[in-house]
Amino acid sequence: MAHDVQEWSSGSRWAAHHTPTRWIAAIGALLLIIIISVTAWAVLATRDRALHxxxxxxxxxxxILTRHLDREFEDLLSDQRDISTLLGAGALNFQLGAKSVHEILRSKASGIGEFELFDAVGMQVNSSRAWVGATLSQQQFPPAEQLKPIAGRKSSIGLIRDAVTTNWIIVLSRPITDQDGTLIGTIVRRIPASLYETFFSSVALGEQAALALFLDDSALVARYPEAHDSIGKVFRFGSLEQLFRDGSMTFQSPSPFDGSLRLAVSRPLKHVPLLLVASRSxxxxxxxxxxxxxxxLSIAAALAIVISLVLSMFARRLLQQHKETQYRLKMDKKRLDVAVNNMSHGLTMFDAAGRLEVFNQPYLDIYGLSSEVVKPGITFEEIVAHFRxxxxxxxxxxxxxxxxxxHKDQKGTVEVSFSDGKSVLITRQIISEGGxxxxxxxxxHRKKAQERIAHLAHFDELTGLPNRTSFRDHLNAAFASLKDSNPLALLYIDVDEFKTVNDTLGHPIGDQLLKAIxxxxxxxxxxxDYIxxxxxxxxxxxxxxxHSAHQIGNFAKMxxxxxxxxxxxxxxxxxxxVSIGIAIAPQHGSDPNQLISHADMALYAAKSDGRRTFRFFEPEMDITARAKHELAVELRRAVAxxxxxxxxxxxVDLATGQISGCEALLRWHHPTRxxxxxxxxIPLAEEIGLIEELGEWVLAESCREAATWPSHMTVAVNVSPIQFKRQTFALNVALAVARAGLGAHRLELEITEALLLRDNDTTLATLTELRNIGIKIALDDFGTGYSSLSYLHRFPIDKxxxxxxxxxxxxxEQSSLTIIQAIVQIAASGDRITLAEGVETSEQRDLLKKIGCTQMQGYLFSPALRTEDLNRLISSGQVPDNAPPPSAEHSTDELRAAAAT
Known part of the structure; x- marks a missing residue:
């Protein structure tokens, strides 16, 4: 049916070039260079960091070690100075083997070397070694040429070899002079160099690490790992020359001990001419x-291989795509012919002379034209004549x-409508050749759908009445023409207890009721009038x-x-x-928003008055609403x-007279109110959506506090029906108990009968979930609402x-006694606990105990207490028979209102 279709351009521009693979190769080479450079940089950087x-x-x-050694040598020199001062002042006997001097020397030795005392001619006269009468073993007096003076002190230090044991000894020597300065003797401390080798071995420096101690003349004093053959040798040669010249430095040098290249750090001691060297291979x-x-290197190699493979595959893919593109272009031309005749829109193409070149079947169908008449080559005028x-x-x-x-515009659109309701949208486009x-x-169908959408945008689908958008438009227009002599009244109407109909009979019945109303x-x-x-x-x-409130009131009654x-x-x-709130303009509102707000306040007042009535707006309602709004703002801040x-x-447990648990009651002390x-x-928190956050906090805090009580005590927490509606409520309760470390059996959740009225299956499932994890359920205020014995049969109630x-x-009243007796008997038959609230006299207590009530709660025993007061009461182990009477701040009504939900 299509006569012809314009030829498409074959081939794409990029396919004319034969260099995509060259670009890919260049990119690959660049990436490899980058990988090599980054890897080399990373290797060098990590090496420098490792050395650093x-x-x-x-x-x-x-x-650390030099500080330790400095403190140790400072103590050693101080001990020598003290002994020298005592002996020089004549405070101690300088005779051969004086026991008092021996005791002084022994006490000062402290396990670090031994003291030896020599007289002025070098004869040993005492020692810190074990006392054996007046006979002393003769010790070698250190030759003066082997000692080095210690700067700023009278003492000298040296390294000598013990003539008997051949072990190396560090010697600290100090002359003893009398008050006239005459030399009367020498105090010598002999410290085995092996002590420092043992000390160094206890220091963990890592693999192939070493510690060495030198005299500042380069003689080795001690080293770990041990180098016994090198002790006493002088190492002032090669790169170590600068070490003993500068003292504190960091350097790399071959080790004179094992020949390995080492990184070394040297630090001189402050009080003695010793140098510590720490090194590691x-x-x-x-x-x-x-x-x-x-x-x-492995990662870089793998990355280079992956990049090479990916680029190679990409290059092959490009070549393959080029071939596929050429094939698709040929196929697309064929498909175009098919598409033209199967598109939903009608299509025509005329040449510059006005003759038809291309058309499709939908075009003929839309206008009812005959394919025998409309053929390629026919003029537009002939098509029009055929249509007539x-x-x-x-x-x-x-x-x-x-x-x-x-032909005024290059492109244009027009909508053509027929008497049977059909509409056709025609689009014209002039092509470059003049066609x-x-x-x-x-x-x-689209227009009808748009009209339907437009209707739904302004009208309610269920009742056919105008919706909220139309209502606002109408009210705005009414205010625009409002005059004092032509007032209007706005009635806000709310169907009473409609939710009960939906919940009990289902939404289809609720919809029927709304349509009828x-x-x-x-x-x-x-x-x-307008609705x-x-x-x-x-x-x-x-x-x-x-014109009058009386007329409006009559209408409300109607x-x-x-x-x-x-x-x-x-x-x-x-x-x-229904409940009706009424506001009159301009008396109650100078603009639509204000009038709506005031009508809504009046509706709220009507519902608060018990529903099934109407109320006119009064200025006091606005004040009340503002106060409520302010309280809501402050409540949000308080919750946060x-x-x-x-x-x-x-x-209180009536059988034992002891506290068996506590009920958690919430208090809010406002800083100004x-x-x-x-x-x-509490009702306000439910209304503005804060009750869940507040309830979770109360639950968590109550569990945390109860975990500190004796193990037999429980805590009862009131639960709002709004909290209970959440599918995750049971999980949240389990988490609160677990985080507090409280046994699940020690938590009681108090629910009201109103909760059991709502969605029984969901409520039963949640209660069962809670019971399965050990939580106890208490039914609060039993007998005051929609009490039904079926609750006790169907729902898992513990109290x-x-x-x-x-x-x-x-x-x-005998009737109250009869009711309580019945409740106690019902509970006892189901093995449930009964708790009486508001017990304030001993007569009430005794009578309740007599008829078998299990627990009590009220001011006879105690009001609600702060945590610290409760802890004192628990610690005392006593329950008062008569608590103070209820105060204005903590009335019994308020205690129960804390659980109001």
Whole structure:
């Protein structure tokens, strides 16, 4: 059917070049150069870093050791000075073998060498060695030529070889003079050089490390590893010449002991002419570096191989793609012919002379043209004539003709509409050769969908009433023409207890009820009034030309009367009602937002008054709303800052009279408002979405505190139904118990009967999950709400809490006593605990104990206590018979309101 299609350009520009592989080779070479350069740099850098680290370790070791040796030699010299002073002053007897002198020398020796005392002519007269009468073994007096004076001191130091043992000895010598300066003797300390070899061996320096101690004249004193043959030898030669000249330095040099190239650090001692040298073999220092180098070279080689393989594969892929592209271009031309005749839009192409070159079947179908008449070569005028012959409408035909015939614009679009509702969108494009291409799209279904979308954007799909967007537009327009003589009233309407219908009968029944209520509301309107559904179970009515509150009130009563009639929804007879909030403009609002806000406040007041009524806006409502908003802001800040306290009210076991647990009660002491009742901030926290965060904190803190109590005590924590709705609630409770280190059996979660009304299957599943991990469940305020014995049968309840309203009338009303007896018997039959709340007199306690109640809680025993007060009470091991009466700050009502949910 298609006559011809323009030829496509064959081949792509890049395929004309034969150099892609050259570029790939160049890129590969560059990458390899980069890899080699980076690897070489990394190898050198890591080597320098390894040497630097080795130098730092040696330097630190040398510094630590020289400080240690300096302190030791300072002590040795100090001991010599003290003994010399005592002997020189005549305080001690300088006679041969004087025992008092021996004791002094022995006490000063301290295990580091021995003292020997010589007289003025070099005869030994005493020693720190073991005392054996008056006979002393004769020790060699150190020759003066082998000693070096110690700068700034009277002492000298030297290295000599013991004539008997042939061991090397470090000698510290100090002359003893009397008060006139006359030499009367010499005190000598002999320290085995092997002591320092042993000391050096205890220092861990790593593989192939060494420590050596030299006299500053280069004589070796001690070394580890041992070099006994070299002790006493002079090493002032080669590169070591500078070492003994400069003292403190870092250098690399072949070792005179084993010939290995070593990195060495030298440090001179401060108090004696000794030099410490710490060294390590450079190959040992570079051991880790060699492993890193091998790894780097392996990685670099692997990377180079991978890059080479990838680039090689890429080059082959490019060549293959070039061949495939050429093939695809040929196939695309063939597919184009098929596509033209299978596209959803109609297509025509006319040449510069106005003759048809290309068209497709959808074009013929859209206009009902015959393929016998419309053929390649036919002119546009002949197509128009054919359209008239088959009875085509003149008006859309004229639009089509004028649009195609006009060449004013290069490109243009026109929508042609037919009397049967069909719409066609025509697009014209003039091509470079002077011809013309047109496309024709049947947009009938699209237009209907757009109209549907436009309707849904402004109207509620369920009731057909205008939606919130339309309502705002209407109210804005009404305010634009508002005059004092032409007031309007806004009624905000909320269906009472609609959620109960949805929860109990299902959403389809709820939808039917909403539609029926909308019809009845609409039936109450006059021709110029307006109604909209704002969403959910909320409606709004705008009354025009209502001049008095009395008229508006009558209208509200009429709405109530209309809505209250019973509804038949799929066989269910449903009674319903509404709460209405009313605001009048301009009296209650000078702009739409203010009027809506005030109507919403009035609706809230109507619902607070018990629903099923209407309320006009009053200025006090705005004040109340602002105060509530301020409190909400402060509550958010308090939750973020954890500005709350948790008090604990003891639960007393009636059988033993001991505290069996405590109930956690939340307190908020505002810095300026003082104590704020939980009955005020707990419902607000639920309303503004803070109760989950607050509840999790209370649970965690209560578990943490309870973990410090005696193991038999439990902690009871109230849970909001909002917390309970979360699928992760049981997991959060388990985490809180685990983090606190509290046994799961010591936690009780208190729930209300209202929670059991909601989604029984989900509630049962969550309660079962909690019970499986050991958590106890307590049913709070039993008997005051929608109590049902089926709860006790169906749900896993461990404890029943008897409401304080029954306990308060226990001694005065027989009915309260009967109810409590029944509850206790029911609980006992199911092996459940019963706890009476609000016990304030001993008469109540005795009667409850008599009828078998298990536990009690109330001011007879104790109010809610701070943590420190509770700990004192627990430590005392006693429970008071009469606690102080409830104060204004901690009333019984407030204690229970802390758990209000």
């Amino acid at each position: 680290n080795g130098e730092r370790e040696l330097s630190n070791t040398a510094l 450079i190959p040992a220092i570079l051991t880790d570096w060699r492993k890193q180098t091998e790894l780097l 012959e088959i009875g085509g409408e003149e008006e859309p035909l004229q639009q089509y003709f004028e649009f195609v015939a006009s 013309l291409v047109t496309t024709h799209e049947d947009i009938t 909308a019809d009845r509301l609409e039936s109450c309107l006059r021709h110029d 909209a559904r704002l969403g959910g179970d909320e409606f709004a009515i705008v009354l025009h030309d209502q 709405v109530h009367a209309a809505v209250r009639d019973t509804y038949d929804c799929d066989g269910h007879a449903i009674s319903s009602d 800052d954890r500005a709350f306290d948790i008090h604990f009210q003891p639960l 003082g104590a704020i009742s939980p009955a005020e901030f 029943i809490k008897i409401d304080k309203s029954f306990v308060a009338r226990l001694t005065d």
